[in-house]
Amino acid sequence: MMTSYPKFTAMLTDLYELTMAQVYYREGMFKPATFSLFIREYPPNRGYFISAGLENALAFLESARFMPDDIQYLDSTGLFSHDFLNYLAGFRFTGDVVAVPEGELFFKDEPVLEVTAPIIEAQLVETALINIIHLQVTLATKVSRCVHAARGRSIVDFSLRRTHGVDAGMAVARAGYIAGMSATSNVLAGKIYGIPVAGTMAHSFITSFESEINAFRAFADIFGDRTVLLIDTYDTLAGAEKAVTVAREMKAQDRRLRGVRLDSGDMTELSRQVRDLFRREGVPDIQIFASGGYDEFKIDRSIREGAEIDAFGVGTKMGVSADSPYADIAYKLVQFDSRPVMKLSSGKRTLVAPKQVFREEQDGRLAKDTISLREESLAGRPLLKTVMQDGKAVDAPEPLNVIRERFRSAFEKLPEEVRAITDPEPYSVGISERLTALQRKVRHSVIAKELGES
Amino acid sequence: MMTSYPKFTAMLTDLYELTMAQVYYREGMFKPATFSLFIREYPPNRGYFISAGLENALAFLESARFMPDDIQYLDSTGLFSHDFLNYLAGFRFTGDVVAVPEGELFFKDEPVLEVTAPIIEAQLVETALINIIHLQVTLATKVSRCVHAARGRSIVDFSLRRTHGVDAGMAVARAGYIAGMSATSNVLAGKIYGIPVAGTMAHSFITSFESEINAFRAFADIFGDRTVLLIDTYDTLAGAEKAVTVAREMKAQDRRLRGVRLDSGDMTELSRQVRDLFRREGVPDIQIFASGGYDEFKIDRSIREGAEIDAFGVGTKMGVSADSPYADIAYKLVQFDSRPVMKLSSGKRTLVAPKQVFREEQDGRLAKDTISLREESLAGRPLLKTVMQDGKAVDAPEPLNVIRERFRSAFEKLPEEVRAITDPEPYSVGISERLTALQRKVRHSVIAKELGES
Incomplete structure (x- = not known):
């Protein structure tokens, strides 16, 4: 639509990110939080996703700022205190990011990206991060289906x-x-x-x-x-x-x-x-x-x-990815101040704690992924790499042809029944024993605390 | 995605607009052409459209330019001559636009906008114009359905x-x-x-x-x-x-x-x-x-x-207007150098010549539209207004609340069976006798010339 707005404005956010941030600010909640970005379900006829958009996401994280006229507008809403607006005026993202490299395949429930940062920062970038990754993943996946067909x-x-x-x-x-x-x-x-x-x-x-x-x-x-x-x-x-x-x-x-x-x-x-x-x-x-x-x-x-x-x-x-123009992508808090957290809302599972994904091949084909705790070391190749530290991208952006070749080589190894354009079979994604045990433990303690206390 | 590109760049175009433009340039085809922007069919469960995006479209037309680094890139493709690239370097849109005001309802086959400009200019802005209007019309229409429900x-x-x-x-x-x-x-x-x-x-x-x-x-x-x-x-x-x-x-x-x-x-x-x-x-x-x-x-x-x-x-x-993320919108040449033109491609009708739409009400409800030649004067209220002359917007942008009120008042008059969110009935849109006659005449002459000559 080509409205005139500055690139990488931190104003690309939902209002609630700012109201929540003000509470964190006031409560002094600057402890590190980990948020996990993942897709809950396959859209119709999808059995895989392609990681895409990371370069744009990192560029956003490095550059997102509130400008003086943004602060003035926010002030005009009457929602924000002057000390919090001052904080926003100096805002920059200082956190760490791990992610599945662009062009690599990922599957439902697997984090394509995890952010670890002071909770106020990790929260403020939610909307833009989801938007950027969701769009490119959706479109890359759609185009790959046309190319395959x-x-x-x-x-x-x-x-x-x-x-x-x-x-x-x-x-x-x-x-x-x-x-x-x-x-x-x-x-x-x-x-x-x-x-x-x-x-x-x-x-x-x-x-x-x-x-x-x-x-x-x-x-x-x-x-x-x-x-x-x-x-x-x-x-x-x-x-x-x-x-x-x-x-x-x-x-x-x-x-x-x-x-x-x-x-x-x-x-x-x-x-x-x-x-x-x-x-x-x-x-x-x-x-x-x-x-x-x-x-x-x-x-x-x-x-x-x-x-x-x-x-x-x-x-x-x-x-427009017409048969399926969106995916059920979520950015969920999975750990805060070293405490793994989860919500219980019906029908929506989130895997707690910072994570890793290990991919195993057999006879040159992708065979099985396992989602684990970040610190685990399992059979197979770990997918999530550190791509940002202290708010700075670790590497220069990858040439598009390198990413294209990574996809080509990954897709070649994907079994035909998983990449079929209609009714694909689900790829095997397991959860490690330690993550399963932690998941159970956190769930029990949340139920005891929140549903016991009311 | 927030790529870094200048707002209102004329590079927001399909390559063929530029290759065609080069032919027009070389052939000296600078005569005025009229292009009509309209939607051919209702998407599922739609029986009306809301005009939206005009302000953004006019801003694009006023500001679209090729910058020196754009020209350099175009040169690098090896497709363009230096005299044509010089023309592009000085490009600006100098044409006229008539349009249905934002917030007003329109129906299938009715032009929501018509451009009259030297054909090379009218062609170069096609992609961006369609993109801007299509997006806002699609979304305004979708949101109105949620509000109605x-x-x-x-x-x-x-x-x-x-x-x-x-x-x-x-x-x-x-x-x-x-x-x-x-x-x-x-x-x-x-x-x-x-x-x-x-x-x-x-x-x-x-x-x-x-x-x-x-x-x-x-x-x-x-x-x-x-x-x-x-x-x-x-x-x-x-x-x-x-x-x-x-x-x-x-x-x-x-x-x-x-x-x-x-x-x-x-x-x-x-x-x-x-x-x-x-x-x-x-x-x-x-x-x-x-x-x-x-x-x-x-x-x-x-x-x-x-x-x-x-x-x-x-x-x-x-x-994302998930149930219907796009509409069959088209931008078609309807007149060139005072000669009404049409294509015959199967199943795709385009109404020739510059047009107007007249809307009649009965008992405070919308009753019937008639699509006519631009110069006709029929019963009812003409919908298309002159919004740009010689490349300059005629009026300042309308306040959003004025447009919102125009929609509210128009929608109130739309019969419930037309605005129903499922299986709406078609609103009555006729074609004037003179337009019908011209349409028939042009069709016959095109058939005689193109299908006779081969």
């Missing part, structure tokens, strides 16, 4: 026009590139993230010319071998014949038409007819792109039905 | 943590306030838009104290009459009894507990039990807030089942 064909992100704002458009491009898509139409993302950009032409381009073939020629004349012609403005097969004409004209000038795009109608059937035409006309290597309502389900179906499509332009349904 | 009870926006980025969080607050919600938890939106802010406390706040009642007391001590206690951390009814204790302690100091919040379990049933308890204990006026998974459907059900809930905290499902 495409079985090696390219996925190009066409979603910017209908993502939920600019942040979301940038997040699709970044998270989607991690998850294996080939390119994006988003020019700003191309510039900022160095992601390959791609695009063809719009119907308006065609209709602005006196005739379709003149529009094709004008475009091919400038873009040569990078030309992809949109052929469905009036009639797809008639458009394909004009594309053949243009391809021949180009050939006579030693240039090659790269492809055509279909954007309406029964594209599976049309793609076969267009391919047949191209074969008959001796230009079988013109690529066929298709766009229009694609998501992992439609891609999967079209390939199973024999579509002759080389690349999919995937837009809205991927960019 | 609540039958006078308050709706408070709790969605910031799971909206698709910050832009979306700001858009929910702004568009949702237009659509009648009472307040938002989003502190930045409170500051920037002057929307009332509200909030209670989190489970982490409760669990960070040695006991629940001490957490309650510490909060009430500071916030007095503005205190709303979260009572479900351990057991909702036990929490309600502790809230009664705190309410009595406050009363002894001449203070009043404002309310309690339920956030888990069967909240319809729990709200009745809590209300009974409050009545028995002589504190019947403590308000009951509820949050957790609400949307228009759950609100409607809970009220029909007799929930004793005074206000709903509505989060994720509203903030």
Whole structure:
């Protein structure tokens, strides 16, 4: 929406974070707390998540501040004391963060990130941290499903026009590139993230010319071998014949038409007819792109039905993760002042204490994860790494290609039944004996104290 | 996601806008074009849309620029000539815009906005315009459904943590306030838009104290009459009894507990039990807030089942418009160089030429809209106003409360069967005789030319 607000403002928060913080401040509660960020349940048809957004989250933690006009606004609400507002004016995040590296897979109940900081600081960053990680995890996971369904064909992100704002458009491009898509139409993302950009032409381009073939020629004349012609403005097969004409004209000038795009109608059937035409006309290597309502389900179906499509332009349904636009992500206090804590609210389990996750492989495939206490050392590879200490990121941001390769290699090892795009089977995630015992103990003592005392 | 990008960058565009623009530039196509922004179909259970986002769209059009480092990046793609890059470096939008004022209702096929500008300019702003209007229309419409379902009870926006980025969080607050919600938890939106802010406390706040009642007391001590206690951390009814204790302690100091919040379990049933308890204990006026998974459907059900809930905290499902996170919005060329144009692509109708919409009322209710040519004058009230001329907004931005009141008054006149939250009936939208005739004529001439010539 491009409202004018400073990047990394600490004002990106729910009011209750500030009211709670004022109580902590007044009560002198500056002891360290650990909060755990995790997803409680798989959204429909999901069996895994991709860690994404960490770079943005750390940048937020390093830079979040309240500016003088923020303090003035907060003062105007009449909710806050001057000494607390003074505290906010000097606020910066000084805590530690452990996290699952971006591109790595994680599963439900597993912390993707844990913050340990004075409780007032850890609380104030809750809203922004959840927002950043939730968005990129949701989108990376969605895009990975489209890439998986495409079985090696390219996925190009066409979603910017209908993502939920600019942040979301940038997040699709970044998270989607991690998850294996080939390119994006988003020019700003191309510039900022160095992601390959791609695009063809719009119907308006065609209709602005006196005739379709003149529009094709004008475009091919400038873009040569990078030309992809949109052929469905009036009639797809008639458009394909004009594309053949243009391809021949180009050939006579030693240039090659790269492809055509279909954007309406029964594209599976049309793609076969267009391919047949191209074969008959001796230009079988013109690529066929298709766009229009694609998501992992439609891609999967079209390939199973024999579509002759080389690349999919995937837009809205991927960019808003339409079949499942959110995940049940939570940021829960699990330890305060060395005391493990939990809430009992019905149906919502939180695992107490700072944690680690160990991942075991068997025969080159992911076999089993175990969630443990942070200090445990179990079989397998620990997933959570220290990424921030005393409010400073431990390492420079990772290049996007490194993260993309980490995902590629992790996903390759994920059993097909877990990564299936419909009805995946649950991946095995256990809880260590020590964590199980502590969980039971804390639960009993909370019940005794809170439900006994009333 | 809070990537660092300049506000209002013209780089918020799909690559094809730039490649097409280069062709227009090279071909000297600077003649005026009119593009129409409209929604083709109602998403599930929708029978109306609320115009929203215009202020942001106009701000974008006034300010969109390519900066020197943008030009440098575009040059690096190898797609663009130096004379065209020079053109972009000096780009600004110089066109005219007509639009349905924010807060007004509109219906499918009706243009919510039309741009008339040199085709190259009108094309370059497509992606950002669609993105801005689509997001706010989608969210305003969603929030209005929650407000309608609540039958006078308050709706408070709790969605910031799971909206698709910050832009979306700001858009929910702004568009949702237009659509009648009472307040938002989003502190930045409170500051920037002057929307009332509200909030209670989190489970982490409760669990960070040695006991629940001490957490309650510490909060009430500071916030007095503005205190709303979260009572479900351990057991909702036990929490309600502790809230009664705190309410009595406050009363002894001449203070009043404002309310309690339920956030888990069967909240319809729990709200009745809590209300009974409050009545028995002589504190019947403590308000009951509820949050957790609400949307228009759950609100409607809970009220029909007799929930004793005074206000709903509505989060994720509203903030991402979960049941329908996008609309089939399009920005289509309808006239170029005084020539009305259309595409024929199957199943996608676009109404040609610059248009107007006339709205008729009967007995104080909305009765019928008619889409006409821009220059026609029909019965009823014309909806589209000139909002930008020569690239400058005609008026200063409207105060949000004016827009909110415009919506309130329009919605009041919308027949209940059209605004029903499930299976609404379609509102009557006709097409004028002259537009119908022109539509037919253009269609025939396009078919003759494009499908005859191949």
